[in-house]
Amino acid sequence: MSVVGVTGTNGKTTVAWMVRNALNQLDCPSAYLGTLGFQTTGVREVMDNTTPFPVKLWSLLSKAKSDGCSAVVMEASSHALFQRRLAGVSFEVGTFTNFTQDHLDFHGSMDAYRQAKLLLFTEYAAASKKEFAACLNLADPVGQAWSHELPCPTFTFGTSDAMVVADASDIQVDGLTLSLPGGQSARLRFGGDYNVENARAALATLVAMGFDADEALSALASVDPVPGRFEPIANTLGIGVLVDYAHTPDALTNLLKSVRKLRHGRVITVFGCGGDRDRTKRPKMATAASSLSDLIIVTSDNPRTEDPNSIIDEIVPGIGDGTQWERVTDRKEAIHHAIQAADPGDVVIIAGKGHEDYQIIGREKIFMSDQQMAQDALHEKSMVPR
Numbered sequence: 001m002s003v004v005g006v007t008g009t010n011g012k013t014t015v016a017w018m019v020r021n022a023l024n025q026l027d028c029p030s031a032y033l034g035t036l037g038f039q040t041t042g043v044r045e046v047m048d049n050t051t052p053f054p055v056k057l058w059s060l061l062s063k064a065k066s067d068g069c070s071a072v073v074m075e076a077s078s079h080a081l082f083q084r085r086l087a088g089v090s091f092e093v094g095t096f097t098n099f100t101q102d103h104l105d106f107h108g109s110m111d112a113y114r115q116a117k118l119l120l121f122t123e124y125a126a127a128s129k130k131e132f133a134a135c136l137n138l139a140d141p142v143g144q145a146w147s148h149e150l151p152c153p154t155f156t157f158g159t160s161d162a163m164v165v166a167d168a169s170d171i172q173v174d175g176l177t178l179s180l181p182g183g184q185s186a187r188l189r190f191g192g193d194y195n196v197e198n199a200r201a202a203l204a205t206l207v208a209m210g211f212d213a214d215e216a217l218s219a220l221a222s223v224d225p226v227p228g229r230f231e232p233i234a235n236t237l238g239i240g241v242l243v244d245y246a247h248t249p250d251a252l253t254n255l256l257k258s259v260r261k262l263r264h265g266r267v268i269t270v271f272g273c274g275g276d277r278d279r280t281k282r283p284k285m286a287t288a289a290s291s292l293s294d295l296i297i298v299t300s301d302n303p304r305t306e307d308p309n310s311i312i313d314e315i316v317p318g319i320g321d322g323t324q325w326e327r328v329t330d331r332k333e334a335i336h337h338a339i340q341a342a343d344p345g346d347v348v349i350i351a352g353k354g355h356e357d358y359q360i361i362g363r364e365k366i367f368m369s370d371q372q373m374a375q376d377a378l379h380e381k382s383m384v385p386r
Contacts, residue, residue, distance in 0.1 A: 008097025034075030228354025238344030245354025265345030283318025
């Protein structure tokens with residue numbers, strides 16, 4: 001099977017999802033493996049890790065083959081690359097999305113984190129039994145640097161002088177138009193400004209696999225949105241409600257910038273930070289939120305074995321002066337409070353959990369869906385006489 005690995009701080013899930021589903025449209029039956037789980041032709045199987053450990057990984061690859069897949073598109077996490085979980089996998093294409101702060105609790109430094117991601121394009125590329133091609137984002141300084149350093153064939157995207165160029169227009173909450181230099185355009189079902197980069201990455205990956213840019217773009221137009229990524233919650237109240245997985249400062253900044261371009265009312269942001277994870281990003285998340293939000297509601301996000309209020313105490317110092325904010329530790333109450341506070345024209349961003357339908361408290365997973373809690377809050381608000 002052809003195997004594609006997608007690495008980078010943000011966008012891995014969306015890009016892998018886009019590529020896998022576009023391949024299915026291109027008569028190349030494919031499997032997806034990553035944050036959303038594992039899927040071939042049936043229902044997605046939930047997993048504990050973005051990139052599984054070797055025994056589980058090879059079991060899933062075997063299942064993909066037996067299910068008739070011609071390709072597998074997987075997210076390659078920095079943890080998995082560093083721990084050599086992917087040893088023996090012959091990648092055909094490696095795609096790099098971007099590089100910003102995350103996982104310093106594991107890697108210790110930004111340099112070590114970057115070197116872990118680089119392994120996909122050096123050690124794993126050299127060990128592949130297939131001709132390996134790198135697909136790099138020139139809009140990111142790391143991708144730009146790697147484009148001059150890697151010995152393997154490279155395909156680039158993200159800037160006007162890249163090998164694969166696509167212009168974006170008419171960017172809305174639920175879609176955007178991507179156009180090739182030759183004039184062909186397609187309406188994609190992915191909204192938000194930051195999905196432009198993800199769509200370009202997916203397009204370039206398909207080109208690196210040998211598909212024509214025109215047919216690749218047409219296939220991307222048929223791909224459904226990714227669960228928990230810029231996911232709108234429909235309602236009749238005139239309030240925008242979006243659920244997104246953004247859990248790094250850069251991801252939250254890009255998410256809020258996209259919303260700012262699409263809305264004229266207030267932006268109300270609900271977010272928290274995970275326990276037992278990189279503590280240095282907590283105030284940075286607050287800084288990102290406060291620079292682009294009119295109201296912040298700081299809450300819990302997988303506190304694990306830490307005290308939720310202690311986590312919030314480390315988030316709060318990053319909130320800028322003059323920013324309106326509130327502490328609502330219980331996540332369900334925070335979401336209800338945000339939606340109750342919203343007026344028509346406002347947008348409520350619920351960030352950090354995305355597709356996850358649980359909260360990890362202590363060492364126990366408790367069912368909790370941001371989408372369901374938002375729907376319940378919207379229903380409750382609609383029942384209140386005005």
